[in-house]
Amino acid sequence: MPAPLRRGPQRWTNYHGTGSAQLADLVELANSPADAGRDVLRDVAQDVLALLQGAKAARIQVRPLGSGWSPSPICLVEGGWLVETRRLNRCFRLAPDDVAADHDASRLMLVQAGATVDEVNDSAHELGLSLTTCGASNGQTLAGAAATGTHGSVLTAGGIQDHIRALQVVTPSGIFWVEPLERVMRPEFVAATGSIILRDNDVFAACLVSIGVMGFVTAMVIECEPVYMVRNIQKRARLGRHHITQLAAGDFRGFSRELALDEDPYFAQVILNPFAPFAKDALLRFLYRRAYDATIPPPPRALVGAGYDALTLIAKAMAGLDLFRADVLQLAMRAGYAVQRDIDDPEAVATWGNTTEPHNPIANLFNGSVTLERADLERAFDPLIKAFVSGGGGTVITLRFMKRAAGLLAPARFADNVVIDFDGPRSDVSHRSYRAVVTRLDALGIRFTRHWGKTNDLDAARVSKDYGIHYTRFRAAQRRIMPDPGDLAVFGSDCLTHLGLI
Numbered sequence: 478m479p480a481p482l483r484r485g486p487q488r489w490t491n492y493h494g495t496g497s498a499q500l501a502d503l504v505e506l507a508n509s510p511a512d513a514g515r516d517v518l519r520d521v522a523q524d525v526l527a528l529l530q531g532a533k534a535a536r537i538q539v540r541p542l543g544s545g546w547s548p549s550p551i552c553l554v555e556g557g558w559l560v561e562t563r564r565l566n567r568c569f570r571l572a573p574d575d576v577a578a579d580h581d582a583s584r585l586m587l588v589q590a591g592a593t594v595d596e597v598n599d600s601a602h603e604l605g606l607s608l609t610t611c612g613a614s615n616g617q618t619l620a621g622a623a624a625t626g627t628h629g630s631v632l633t634a635g636g637i638q639d640h641i642r643a644l645q646v647v648t649p650s651g652i653f654w655v656e657p658l659e660r661v662m663r664p665e666f667v668a669a670t671g672s673i674i675l676r677d678n679d680v681f682a683a684c685l686v687s688i689g690v691m692g693f694v695t696a697m698v699i700e701c702e703p704v705y706m707v708r709n710i711q712k713r714a715r716l717g718r719h720h721i722t723q724l725a726a727g728d729f730r731g732f733s734r735e736l737a738l739d740e741d742p743y744f745a746q747v748i749l750n751p752f753a754p755f756a757k758d759a760l761l762r763f764l765y766r767r768a769y770d771a772t773i774p775p776p777p778r779a780l781v782g783a784g785y786d787a788l789t790l791i792a793k794a795m796a797g798l799d800l801f802r803a804d805v806l807q808l809a810m811r812a813g814y815a816v817q818r819d820i821d822d823p824e825a826v827a828t829w830g831n832t833t834e835p836h837n838p839i840a841n842l843f844n845g846s847v848t849l850e851r852a853d854l855e856r857a858f859d860p861l862i863k864a865f866v867s868g869g870g871g872t873v874i875t876l877r878f879m880k881r882a883a884g885l886l887a888p889a890r891f892a893d894n895v896v897i898d899f900d901g902p903r904s905d906v907s908h909r910s911y912r913a914v915v916t917r918l919d920a921l922g923i924r925f926t927r928h929w930g931k932t933n934d935l936d937a938a939r940v941s942k943d944y945g946i947h948y949t950r951f952r953a954a955q956r957r958i959m960p961d962p963g964d965l966a967v968f969g970s971d972c973l974t975h976l977g978l979i
């Protein structure tokens with residue numbers, strides 16, 4: 478198997494240009510050409526083990542890198558080694574002999590850490606499977622997306638990490654197969670991957686949203702569902718205050734009945750203009766589940782894609798503008814949903830994989846979010862909008878909804894969550910407005926969390942307060958997988974120390 482490529486010292490900038498670091502080395506992991514998944518996992522994990530042991534001996538910090546999409550500095554490691562995983566992108570089917578008796582191998586897939594969501598969607602489709610949920614875009618790696626709790630707006634699901642059933646994790650002291658106490662894979666399979674079994678509910682739950690401080694994830698077993706399709710309705714519409722009440726109460730059926738189909742939506746998302754949330758059109762997106770039909774060709778992306786990247790790009794036009802913000806933002810929103818598909822238009826039906834958008838770098842974007850208990854949307858909405866606009870309000874506001882997600886440090890920690898995203902140009906105005914929202918929510922005594930991968934202004938005290946006992950259990954789980962403090966130190970960085978995660 479080819480050795481990892483050492484690209485040497487250099488300045489590295491993340492994918493969207495929001496942060497950079499001077500690296501001692503940029504390392505590109507190579508993949509194994511072996512046929513069997515278990516052999517591939519063993520070969521790669523041994524490379525990663527050697528790398529981590531070398532780093533520990535030389536007291537160098539190592540940061541595993543997915544697609545580098547996180548705008549927050551969690552991928553940066555000043556003076557350390559950044560280790561790229563993008564070549565580790567193979568997905569494998571599993572056989573009934575590989576899995577424990579009570580698991581259905583036909584729904585499981587073995588996925589290497591660096592496979593992008595797009596690649597996972599394609600492989601799942603080939604196996605007659607679909608992911609249940611994911612984020613709006615598809616360029617993140619599966620391990621990187623899970624590490625920050627990436628989510629979409631599927632009303633009955635949590636985050637992307639909820640698909641994970643087991644992980645292969647490498648530390649400087651060994652190669653571990655992490656599962657919950659209830660076993661997932663047969664011991665013979667695990668042994669063939671060169672891993673030692675570590676069955677521990679909290680270690681598993683910590684690894685699901687690991688923020689890159691639970692070791693180096695090299696592969697995962699994920700559970701999907703039989704392939705399905707969704708019908709997309711995306712349109713501009715004027716909302717009233719009562720719609721916010723409806724959403725806060727979880728009456729998605731009623732919301733959908735008024736604005737789209739009289740049917741339970743699978744996914745519902747609202748993009749609002751904060752300057753005029755009810756006086757100007759909002760952008761709505763509903764997805765409704767449909768049975769898989771192989772004769773339906775994939776429609777053009779604009780008809781089923783997430784309408785996210787375009788919006789963010791165009792919202793850049795707003796940076797530095799003080800006048801007519803509401804109108805400019807509305808223009809950007811119109812461009813973002815240039816193509817509408819209402820209930821009377823010809824149906825746009827596609828697989829889950831076709832509902833996500835391809836990856837393009839977006840220079841200088843701002844994205845931040847807050848996740849609160851869905852019911853709190855009712856009393857938070859008006860003050861939150863007021864606070865945001867008082868800061869200058871440079872971005873659109875998106876409301877997304879999800880169930881509690883798996884993982885001790887999953888931001889979606891309430892039984893029912895509303896995630897409020899602020900996406901737009903990277904400017905002082907956007908950041909100031911986001912800070913005003915955070916301050917206002919605190920003043921109102923409303924509990925909320927923030928996305929690990931987005932701009933979040935978090936620090937150690939706040940992380941510990943937000944996650945409470947789950948933070949304590951996370952730190953204890955870290956010590957169980959890495960009892961030697963020297964091992965944990967390898968995964969350090971300024972940002973992660975600041976967050977109290979190292």
Ligand SMILES: Cc1cc2nc3c(=O)[nH]c(=O)nc-3n(C[C@H](O)[C@H](O)[C@H](O)COP(=O)(O)OP(=O)(O)OC[C@H]3O[C@@H](n4cnc5c(N)ncnc54)[C@H](O)[C@@H]3O)c2cc1C
Binds near residue numbers: 687689
């Ligand atoms: C355009 C855009 C759209 C987005 N859309 C959404 C969305 O719809 N929903 C949402 O929730 N978020 C969204 N995000 C945020 C994004 O999903 C997260 O930041 C995600 O973590 C990025 O994945 P990545 O593969 O680039 O990981 P990276 O940014 O490379 O890494 C994230 C963290 O994971 C760690 N890590 C990566 N790989 C490994 C590994 N193999 N082992 C251990 N640790 C690892 C890294 O060290 C780092 O700490 C979006 C971001 C952008 C820029």
